[in-house]
Amino acid sequence: MYWFRVENPMIFGLWLGVAAFWILGGWLLARHAFRLEPGENLILGFGMGLSSYLWAANLLGHGFSPYLTFIGAAILVLGLGLAFAWKGQRPLLDWRDLGVWRWIVIGLLLVWVFARIARGLAIFDDRKNISIISTMAAGDIPPHHYMNSAVYFAYHYGFQLLGSSLVRLGGLLPWSAFDLSKAIAGAYTLLLAALLGKRHIAHPSGGLIVAGVLAFATGTRYLLLLAPAGLMAQIDPLIGVRSVDAVVGMPLSQAMLQGILIDDGPPGPLLYAFMNGVGWPVVMAVNAGPSSMSLVILLMTWLLAPRIRRPAAVIPLIVLFSFWALVWESSYGLFLIAGLFVGPYWLWKGRQGHTDLVPWTFLALIVSLPVALVQGGTITEVARQLVYGIQEVTPLLPGDAVAVGGFSIRWPPAIYSGHLGALSIFSPLELLVAVVELGPIVLFTPSITWWALKRFHAGDWILGALVLSAWVGFILPVFFSYEYDRDIVRFTKHGVLVWTLALSLMLWENSPGWSRALRYAAVAGLSLMVLGGLVIAGTELTAASQVVLTEPGINGLDSRMAGEVWDRLPPDSEVFDAHTWRATMITGRLTRVVSGNKSYDYAHSTDWEQLKSDPTPDGFLDHGFRYVYIDEVWWNQISEASRSAMTHQCVQMVSEQRYSGLGQFRRLVDLEHCRP
Numbered sequence: 001m002y003w004f005r006v007e008n009p010m011i012f013g014l015w016l017g018v019a020a021f022w023i024l025g026g027w028l029l030a031r032h033a034f035r036l037e038p039g040e041n042l043i044l045g046f047g048m049g050l051s052s053y054l055w056a057a058n059l060l061g062h063g064f065s066p067y068l069t070f071i072g073a074a075i076l077v078l079g080l081g082l083a084f085a086w087k088g089q090r091p092l093l094d095w096r097d098l099g100v101w102r103w104i105v106i107g108l109l110l111v112w113v114f115a116r117i118a119r120g121l122a123i124f125d126d127r128k129n130i131s132i133i134s135t136m137a138a139g140d141i142p143p144h145h146y147m148n149s150a151v152y153f154a155y156h157y158g159f160q161l162l163g164s165s166l167v168r169l170g171g172l173l174p175w176s177a178f179d180l181s182k183a184i185a186g187a188y189t190l191l192l193a194a195l196l197g198k199r200h201i202a203h204p205s206g207g208l209i210v211a212g213v214l215a216f217a218t219g220t221r222y223l224l225l226l227a228p229a230g231l232m233a234q235i236d237p238l239i240g241v242r243s244v245d246a247v248v249g250m251p252l253s254q255a256m257l258q259g260i261l262i263d264d265g266p267p268g269p270l271l272y273a274f275m276n277g278v279g280w281p282v283v284m285a286v287n288a289g290p291s292s293m294s295l296v297i298l299l300m301t302w303l304l305a306p307r308i309r310r311p312a313a314v315i316p317l318i319v320l321f322s323f324w325a326l327v328w329e330s331s332y333g334l335f336l337i338a339g340l341f342v343g344p345y346w347l348w349k350g351r352q353g354h355t356d357l358v359p360w361t362f363l364a365l366i367v368s369l370p371v372a373l374v375q376g377g378t379i380t381e382v383a384r385q386l387v388y389g390i391q392e393v394t395p396l397l398p399g400d401a402v403a404v405g406g407f408s409i410r411w412p413p414a415i416y417s418g419h420l421g422a423l424s425i426f427s428p429l430e431l432l433v434a435v436v437e438l439g440p441i442v443l444f445t446p447s448i449t450w451w452a453l454k455r456f457h458a459g460d461w462i463l464g465a466l467v468l469s470a471w472v473g474f475i476l477p478v479f480f481s482y483e484y485d486r487d488i489v490r491f492t493k494h495g496v497l498v499w500t501l502a503l504s505l506m507l508w509e510n511s512p513g514w515s516r517a518l519r520y521a522a523v524a525g526l527s528l529m530v531l532g533g534l535v536i537a538g539t540e541l542t543a544a545s546q547v548v549l550t551e552p553g554i555n556g557l558d559s560r561m562a563g564e565v566w567d568r569l570p571p572d573s574e575v576f577d578a579h580t581w582r583a584t585m586i587t588g589r590l591t592r593v594v595s596g597n598k599s600y601d602y603a604h605s606t607d608w609e610q611l612k613s614d615p616t617p618d619g620f621l622d623h624g625f626r627y628v629y630i631d632e633v634w635w636n637q638i639s640e641a642s643r644s645a646m647t648h649q650c651v652q653m654v655s656e657q658r659y660s661g662l663g664q665f666r667r668l669v670d671l672e673h674c675r676p
Contacts, residue, residue, distance in 0.1 A: 001173065001556055001559030001560060001563065002119065002173070002175075002176055002547055002549065002559070003172060003173065003176045004171050004172060004173065004176075005167075005171060005172065005173045005559070005562050005563045005566055006171040006563065007563075008171075009171065011169075011170065011171040012170045012171060012172075014169045014170065015165065015166060015169040015170035016170075018070065018071055018074045018165070018169055019074070021074035021075060021077065021078045022049040022050065022052065022053035022073070022074040022077040022078065023045065023046055023049045023050075024049070024078055024081065025049050025052065025053075025074070025077035025078035025079070025080060025081035025082070026044075026045040026046055026047065026048035026049020026050065026052060026053075026077065026081065027041060027042055027045030027046075027049065027081065027093065027097070028045070028078075028081030028082060028084060028085045028092070028093070029045065029048045029049070029052070029080065029081045029084055029316050030042075030044045030045035030048050030304075031045070031085070031090065031093065031094065031097070032081075032084040032085050032087075032090060032309070033084050033308065033309055033310070033312065033313040033315075033316055034304050034307045034308055034309055034313060035307045035308070035309045036304075036307055037199065038096070038097075038099075039097070039099060039100050039103075040195060040199075040303070041094070041097045042097040042098065042100055043100055043103060043191060043192070043195055044192075044195070044300065044303060044304060046188065047188060047192065047296060047300045048300070048304070048316060048320070049077055049081075050162070050188075051296075051297065051300070051319065051320050051323045052076075052077045052080065052316065052319050052320075052323075053073050053074055053077050053165075054073075054158055054159075054161040054162055054165075054323060055158070055319050055322060055323040055326070055375075056072075056073035056076045056077060056319075057069050057070055057073035057141075057161050057164075057165065058141060058142070058158065058161060058326060058375060058376060059375065060072050060073055060076075061136065061139070061141025061142070061161075062141060062142070062376075065139060066137060066138060066139045066168050066567075067168065067169075069139075069141065070164070070165045070168050070169050071169070080315070080316070084312065087312070103191060103194075106191070107187050107188065107191050108187075110183075110186070110187035110190060110191075111180075111183045111184055111186075111187040112183075113183075113544075114182065114183035114186040114187055114286055115179055115180055115182075115183035116544040117287070117540055117541065117543050117544050118178075118179035118180075118182050118183055118286075118287055118543075119176075119179050119543075119544075119546075119547055119548070120266065120267075120542075120543030120544055120545065120546040120547060120548055121264065121265060121266065121287050121540075121543045121548060122175075122264035122265075122548045122549070122550045122551050123262055123263075123264055123265045123287065124287050124288040124289070125288070126175070126178070126550045126551050127146070127550075127551060127580075127581050128146060128155065129160055129163075129178055129289060130163075130174045130175050130178050130550055130585050131146035131174075131581050131584045131585045132146055132153060132155070132157055132160050132164075133160045133163035133164050133167060133174045133177055133178055134164075134167065134174040134566070134584065134585045134586075134587075134588045135584060135588055135589070135590060136157070136160065136161060136164040137163075137164035137165075137167035137168040137174070137177075137567070137588065138168075138566070138567040138571075138588030138589070139567075139571065140588075140590070141161075141164075141376070142157070142375075142376030142377065142380070143155070143157055144590055145594075146581050146584050146590075146591075147580055147581055147584075147591060147592070147593040147594050148592055148593065148594045148595070149574055149590035149591065149592050150592065150595075152376070152380075152381055152384075153381075154377070154378045154381035154382065155377065155378060156290050156326065156327055156328050156329055156377055156378055157326065157376070157377055158290070158293070158323055158326030158327035158377065159181070159185065159289050159290040159292075159293040159327050160178075160181075160289070160290075162181040162184070162185075163177040163178045163180075163181040164177070166180060166181060173559060173562055174562070174585050175549050175550045175554075175585075178289065181289065182286055182287055182288075182289045182292070183286075185286060185289065185292045185293045185296060186282070186283075186286030186292050188296055189214075189282065189286065189292050189295050189296050189299070190211045190214070190215055190282075191211075192296060192299035192300065192303065193207075193210050193211040193214040193215075193299060193501070194207035194208060194210060194211040195207065195299075195303060196210060196299060196302060196303060196501070196505075197209060197210030197211065197504070197505070199303065200505050200508075201505065201508045202508075203508065206508060209504065210501070210504045210505065212530065213500060213501075213504045213526055213529075213530060214282055214497075214500065214501060214504070215281065215282050215283050215533065215537075216281050216282070216283060216529075216530040216531075216532075216533025216534050216537060217281060217282075217439070217441075217500045217526065217529040217530055217533055218274075218276045218279070218280065218281040218439065218529060218532045218533045218536065219276035219277075219278055219436065219437045219438055219439045219529070219532060220436050220437075220439045220440065220528050220529060220531075220532055221256070221273055221274070221275065221276060221436055221437055221532075222256075222271075222273040222274050222532060222535075223436045223528070224252070224253075224256060224273070224433070224436055225256060225273055229253075231429075232252070232253040233253070234429055235252060235253070235429050235430075235432075235433060236251040236252055236253055238427060238429055238430055239252050239420050239421070239423070239430065239433060240420075240421055241255045241419065241420065242418070242419060242420065242421050243277070243418055243419045243486075244260055244262065244272075244275075244419070246258065246260045246261075246262075247260065247272055252420070252433075255272050256272060256273045257272075257273070258271075258272045259271055259272070260272055260275075263551075263552065264548050264550075264551060264552065265543070266539050266540050266541075266542045266543040267542050267543065267545065267546060268538075268539045268542035269539065270536065270539050271535060271539070274532050274535040274536055275419065275536070276419070276437065276532070277417030277418040277419030277420050277437060277489065278417055278418070278437060278438060278489050278492050278493055278496060279291075279489065279490075279492075279493035279496065279497075280536070281532070281533030281536055281537065282295070282533075283533060283536070283537045283540065284533075284536055284537070284540055290327055290328050291328060291490075291493075293327045293328070294324065294327050294328030294331045294332075295497065297320060297323065297324045297327060297328075297331075298324075298331060298335075298466070298497075298498075300320065301320065301321075301324075301335070301462070302462055302463075302466065304317070304320070305317065305361045305462050306358075306460070306461070306462050308360060308361065311360050313360065314360045314361075314363055314364045314367075317360075317361060317364035317365075318364045318367050318368050318371065320364075321364055321365050321368035322368040322371040322372055322375060324368075325368060325369075325371075325372035325375070325377065325379055326372070326375060326376065326377045328490075329372075329377065329378045329379050330473075330490040330491055330494065331469075331473075331490070331494045332372070334469040334470075334472050334473045334491065334494055335365070335465065335466070335469045336365060336368075336369065337469065337472050338465045338466070338468040338469035338472060339362055339365045339366075339465055341468060342362070342456075342461060342464060342465045342468065343359070343362035343365070343366075346358050346359060346362065346461060347359055347362075358461055407480050407481070407482055407483075408480065408481050408482075409479065409480060409481075410422065410477075410478070410479055410480055410481040412424045412425070412426050413425050413426070413478045413479050414430075414434075414478065415431075415434040415437075415438070415477070415478060415492070416477050416478075416481070416485060416488060416489060416492070417434070417437050417489070418485075418486040418489050419437075420433065420437065422481075422485075423437070425478065438492075438496060439496070439525070439528070439529040439532075440524075440525030440526075440528055440529065441496060441499050441500050441503060441525065441526075441529065442496075442499075443525065444499070444503055444521075444522055444525065445471075445499060447506070447514070447518065447522075448467065448499055448502045448503055448506060449467060449471070451502070451506050451509075451514075452464055452466075452467035452502060463502065466498050466502075467498060467499075467502060469494065469495075469498065470494065470495035470496075470497075470498035470499055470502075471495065472491075472495075473491035473492060473493075473494040473495040473498075474491070474492055474495035474496075476488075476491050477489065477491050477492050500526070500529070503522055503526065504526065506522075507519060507522055507523065507526075550585075553579050553582060553631075553633075554582060554585075555664070556659075557631075557657040557658070557659060557664060557665065557666040558582065558586055558666060560657040560666075561586050561655055561657050561666050561668065562585075562586045562587075564655040564657075565586070565587055565654060565655050565668055566586065566587060566588050567587075567588040568587075569587055569588075569589050569627060569654075570626075573589055573626045573627055574589060574590050574591055574592060574624055574625055574626065574627070575587050575589050575590075575591055575625065575627040575628070575629055575668075576591060576608075576611060576615075576620055576625040576627070576628045576629065577591065577628075577629040578612050578630075578631075578633075578634035579629075579631070579634075580593045580604075581593070582629065583627075583629035583668075586629065587627070587629070587668070589627070591625075592605070592608065592623075592624070592625075593605065593608050594608075595607065595608075607623055611623060611625070612634075613638070614638075614639070614642060615628070615638055615642050615645070615646055616642065616645045616646070617645060617646065617648060617650065617651060617671045617674035618674070620671055621671055621674060621675055625671070626670060626671055626672055627654070627668060627669065627670055627671070628646070628668070628669050628671065629666070629667070629668050630646070630665075630666070630667040630668075630669065631664070631665065631666055631667075632663060632664050632665050635665075646669070648674065650671070650673045650674035651669050651670075651671060651673075651674060652669060652670040652671075652672070652673055653667065653668075653669055653670075654668040654669060654670050655667070655668050656668075
């Protein structure tokens with residue numbers, strides 16, 4: 001069982017019906033709130049409807065049942081779209097918008113390809129994503145930590161609400177819901193990139209080229225394969241390979257030659273020389289989920305914000321920006337910072353006679369911040385910690401600067417790679433490695449910035465704001481480190497993505513100072529970056545030949561169990577599982593593996609370890625666990641006395657699934673009758 005947790009897959013029609021509501025609502029918003037070009041209304045309307053739907057579902061989920069949440073949110077989006085249409089002066093819909101049917105067909109084909117690949121991968125935080133998809137579908141919005149029911153999860157969970165809707169309304173299993181939602185976001189990202197290219201580039205192939213560059217562009221570490229052996233001998237002592245596990249500690253020159261099989265990744269080996277410590281190419285990054293949805297919102301902002309039709313469009317823009325904060329707080333924060341610089345300039349320019357509606361966009365951005373502080377997710381939880389005095393201010397390591405909120409000064413300044421660590425900008429050889437790690441795009445940033453500045457003064461404020469946000473994202477990790485330093489590369493990745501998109505558009509303009517030689521160099525640089533992504537994509541495609549439910553320890557027995565027990569236990573009950581998070585995903589109920597009040601503490605508590613090693617009904621009940629999820633691995637590890645205690649007549653079987661010939665089983669037991 002990979003797809004459905006219910007016997008009748010026709011229930012998926014309910015999700016499609018609800019989706020039709022929010023798609024129609026988004027279509028109306030795009031048509032009546034923005035001044036879009038022919039062929040853009042339906043495509044951008046899909047994204048406007050999806051973002052508004054998931055944002056509304058999050059708000060409704062704070063106080064309503066799951067069905068009311070995921071159905072009511074679609075009704076709200078449709079109602080908002082109808083309100084704009086009612087107040088508008090145009091016909092309700094223009095059926096010529098359906099002329100983009102070729103785009104829709106291509107989008108569906110891309111969804112199919114991405115879904116096939118996602119079905120064979122489980123390499124990007126499945127335990128977090130699938131667990132909260134399951135618990136939110138069961139009504140836990142905002143989600144608590146998937147291994148600590150005592151705290152809310154400081155996580156960007158906005159994208160996962162799409163998977164939750166597929167579980168609740170569509171009858172999908174949590175992992176298939178996650179895979180399908182990733183495929184939808186990935187396909188839509190490429191359609192938006194093509195739409196951006198089509199709008200800005202007159203050439204018929206402009207959209208395809210921009211989408212292709214965005215899909216495959218990544219770093220060019222593989223260029224070090226061409227470096228002389230003597231040069232690599234000088235580089236090796238300077239750089240410690242930090243990731244991935246298979247090459248940790250190897251000299252860089254040796255690691256570059258390795259093909260790596262990642263657990264639950266594609267069956268074909270990933271070539272380390274073509275991997276990247278700043279960010280995967282988009283065709284691989286879509287398998288993480290939230291980052292691709294963030295890119296969707298970035299592209300929608302680029303396409304929608306300069307085209308608002310009237311001041312009331314501030315409402316859907318507030319929703320869009322607020323949802324961005326719930327999906328990927330790093331990119332939202334960078335754009336917010338840029339907006340705080342760009343906005344005052346445009347307000348001043350408005351007083352000098354500028355009469356467009358740009359200030360309303362910045363108003364929407366500013367209003368989105370207080371919404372982000374209360375709606376849930378990382379920003380809300382950080383604010384909660386600051387208000388209640390939980391946030392610690394401590395040195396990270398002996399000799400480090402004081403870290404506030406996990407941040408500290410990085411010295412010497414360096415470009416950080418998740419694979420290669422901090423590459424000092426004061427070391428010529430480390431800087432060389434940093435340049436190939438980032439890709440040739442970094443060499444064209446002066447030209448991109450100059451071009452964006454000219455476009456900004458000519459009226460293209462969104463390009464100016466995005467390029468400014470790219471610079472902020474690039475510079476911050478150079479001078480600041482983070483408690484979990486591999487996460488800080490999200491800032492760098494934002495900058496590289498914006499620059500890559502900008503350069504792919506810039507190539508088509510005959511800008512003064514943009515010489516033929518520089519243009520050819522830029523084409524060559526982008527081509528080198530795309531080559532790396534094509535190699536990764538070829539390996540990734542081998543995953544389409546296999547089915548991987550999620551991380552090790554989960555198999556078809558768990559699928560059967562989910563079909564029997566998901567969301568059927570009492571709402572406030574908690575489940576113990578020696579596999580830590582598996583039962584949370586299967587049942588939709590929370591657990592407590594870790595203790596304390598920190599959302600990012602993953603150390604197992606002593607109580608949990610004691611229950612795992614010496615399980616008894618009394619022990620579980622004393623610690624608040626009414627239900628216990630058992631597999632054959634754990635069962636064979638515990639003592640005979642513990643097995644006897646867990647088979648006492650007071651222990652009631654909720655459900656059991658077996659592979660008799662293999663000796664594998666899953667049991668969910670209820671200890672309620674064991675209470676004194």
